[in-house]
Amino acid sequence: LPHIKHYRPLTSAEFIEDIIYLRNNFAFISYEELEAGSARHAPGHFVIITFDDGFAQCADVIAPILLRYQINGVFFVITDLIDNAATFRESIASLCIHKVLSSSPERIEEIVRALNLQPRIDSLVETAHGVTKPSLEMADLGTGMDARKSPVIHWLLTATESEKGLLNEFGARLGIKVEEYVKEVRPYLTSPQIRGLRSSGFTIGAHSCSHQLLQGLTQREAEREIVESCRIRRDLTGQLTVPFALPFFGGGIRTKWLADLR
Numbered sequence: 001l002p003h004i005k006h007y008r009p010l011t012s013a014e015f016i017e018d019i020i021y022l023r024n025n026f027a028f029i030s031y032e033e034l035e036a037g038s039a040r041h042a043p044g045h046f047v048i049i050t051f052d053d054g055f056a057q058c059a060d061v062i063a064p065i066l067l068r069y070q071i072n073g074v075f076f077v078i079t080d081l082i083d084n085a086a087t088f089r090e091s092i093a094s095l096c097i098h099k100v101l102s103s104s105p106e107r108i109e110e111i112v113r114a115l116n117l118q119p120r121i122d123s124l125v126e127t128a129h130g131v132t133k134p135s136l137e138m139a140d141l142g143t144g145m146d147a148r149k150s151p152v153i154h155w156l157l158t159a160t161e162s163e164k165g166l167l168n169e170f171g172a173r174l175g176i177k178v179e180e181y182v183k184e185v186r187p188y189l190t191s192p193q194i195r196g197l198r199s200s201g202f203t204i205g206a207h208s209c210s211h212q213l214l215q216g217l218t219q220r221e222a223e224r225e226i227v228e229s230c231r232i233r234r235d236l237t238g239q240l241t242v243p244f245a246l247p248f249f250g251g252g253i254r255t256k257w258l259a260d261l262r
Helices: 012-025 031-036 057-068 079-084 089-101 105-114 118-122 147-158 161-173 178-185 191-199 219-237 255-261
Strands: 050-053 074-077 203-206
Touching: 012 057, 031 203, 057 191, 074 079, 074 191, 079 191, 079 219, 089 147, 089 161, 089 178, 105 118, 105 147, 105 161, 118 147, 161 178, 191 203, 191 219, 203 219, 219 255
Parallel strands: 050 074, 074 203
Antiparallel strands: none
16 A cells, blocks of 8 residues: 555555564563563563554454454554544655655656755754654655655655654645545544443553654644543553653653653
8 A cells, every 4th residue: 555555564364474483483462461571470481562653554454364264463553543533644645655656757857856855855864863864765765766756655654743743744745635535535543433442352552642752842742642542542442551652763752751641
């Protein structure tokens, strides 16, 4: 699918191979067992499998495979995407990359000039907060791509939340109708799907409201991203506790602040 193709998702066959390998080498545990620490005092090697963001394939592809192999898991969902109420920044970027690959370099260069993107592209750095940013190797670019397209694709892979408007404008100039695409394809989990996952025995976790780098927000903004997303998930599923997965990574976030917040 174009909205995930350029983040190299596993195929079902590849995922099943991984599941079989893990099952042959580890004992799967649930979130409840992890939270209770029951595996900590038992012999053997344990694994818990989790999925971020909340794409629709969690319900119609991943969950049936896990149920077939009697494996539990945790689905960490971005709150704003529930019921396809918004569009994930990464989805817009993937749609743009898909279109860039089929467009002429001259057309792409024309859009870059029109949007004054060149300074942003020229300023790209490989690391942010000490962690390597996604490289062109992440994207499924195929063979024979014109090298002139590489810089703009690198920007698309590393665009920040503050550039979401620019991403939308870039996509619009390529003829991408994001809202129509989301309405037709329904790429993200709906409330009934989330409740269905919960009724099947899976744990539903929170993955922030908007999937921003919390380290770049004010403390009040970061608190809302955590607390509000957990509250919405609790109200949706009836879970007494809601696990939370930090967007991107947790480096630089004070553990005492997180403990107090919890």
